[in-house]
Amino acid sequence: MTVLQNDTFLRALMRESTEYTPVWMMRQAGRYLPEYRDSRKHAGSFLQLCKSPNFATEVTLQPLDRYPLLDASILFSDILTVPDAMGLGLYFEEGEGPKFERTLREEADILKLAVPDMGSLQYVFDAVSQIRRTINGRVPLIGFAGSPWTLATYMVEGKGGTDFLTIKKMAYTRPDLLHRILDITAQAVTQYLNAQIAAGAQAVMVFDSWGGALSHNAYREFSLQYLEKIMHGLTREHEGRIVPRISFTKGGGLWLEAQAGIGADALGLDWAVDIGSARARVGEQVALQGNLDPAILLSTPAAIEKEVASILASYAAVDGKGHGHVFNLGHGITQWTPPENAAAMLAAVRAYSLQYHVA
C-alpha cells in the first residue's frame, strides 16, 4: 500500500494534535460541480454512477482535484444501496429523490427480510479498492452507511420527505416488527462497513439523517441502540492503523451525552448546536465533526469567512486549542452552491485554524 501523505483528518478524529483543523464537505462530490453533472450525463443516471466503479472513482476524485485543501475523500455511493440489496428496488425520479418499488409494512414481508449476501454489493467494495489505488495516498478515504433507523424510514415509508408517520405508527403499535427490521439492518450495515474497511476505507461514518425526528425515548430505543451495536461490531484496525468511526445523528444535538458513550471516536454535528458547548458536554470522550450551515455557502466569501472563524473560535473557547475538531458542513452541500464559495470556506478554515494548533 502507498504511504498516506496527509493523515490530519485521521489524527483529528482520534483527538491527536494536528497542524491545522482538517476539513471535508458532506456530499462534496455532487451536482454543484459542473464536472459531476458532466459525468452523470455520461453515465446515464445517479445510480449508474454508483454502480460503476470507474465512474464512482472518477466522481470521488473530482472535489479533490478541484480543492487541494480537502483533507479527506468519501466514497461516492448512497446509503440506500443496502435496502436495494435487500430486494426493495431503489429508483430515483428526476427531481424527486429516492423511492422504493416495494415497501416493508406487512408482517409477512418483514419476517422474510434477511441480511443480503455481500456479493450483491461487490460493486461498492470494488469502487473502494479502485478509489484507494487512484487517490494514491493523497488523503484518507471515508467509507459510509446509513443507520438502521434512517434506512428503515425509507424501507417502511417507501420514499423520503414524509413525516415518518407510517414507521412511527409501527414503532408505537408493533415495536417487535420494527425491531426485527432494525436488527437485520444493523447486521447488514456492520458487514457492509467491515467489507468497505477490508477493501480500503480508512475511516467510516454512519449517517443517522433522520434520528432527530424521534422523541427522546424513541431515539434511544430505535436508533441509538443500533448505532451502538454497529460501533461495537466494526473492525478496529486495518493496514496497521486504527479505523476511526464517526456517528452522525442529524437533529441529535440534545442527545450528545448519550451518543458520546456508544463507542464512536467522533460525533457529527448539524448547525443547530454551538460547537463550543457541545465540546464541553462530551469532554474528552469523542472528537466533533461539523458544524457550518450549508446554506451559508450560498452567500458571500466575507459572510462565509465570518461564520467559519466563529465556529473555530467557539470550539477553541475553553482552552485555545482546536485539536479533536474536523471542520465540515452540518449536512450535505446544496446543489446551488457556487463552487468558488466552497473554495472560500476551505481557505478560511485553513487560515483561521492555524492559531489554534500551535504547540
Ligand SMILES: Cc1c2[nH]c(c1CCC(=O)O)Cc1[nH]c(c(CCC(=O)O)c1C)Cc1[nH]c(c(CCC(=O)O)c1C)Cc1[nH]c(c(C)c1CCC(=O)O)C2
Ligand atoms: C439520506 C441520505 C441519502 N444518501 C445519503 C444520505 C445520508 C446523508 C444525508 O443525510 O444527506 C448519503 C450520501 N449520498 C451521496 C453521498 C456521497 C458522498 C459525498 O460526496 O458526501 C453520501 C454520503 C451521494 C448522493 N445521493 C444523492 C445525490 C444526488 C443525485 C443526483 O441527482 O445526482 C448524491 C450526489 C441522491 C439522494 N440519496 C438520498 C437522498 C435523500 C437523495 C436525494 C438528495 C438530493 O436530491 O439532493 C439518500
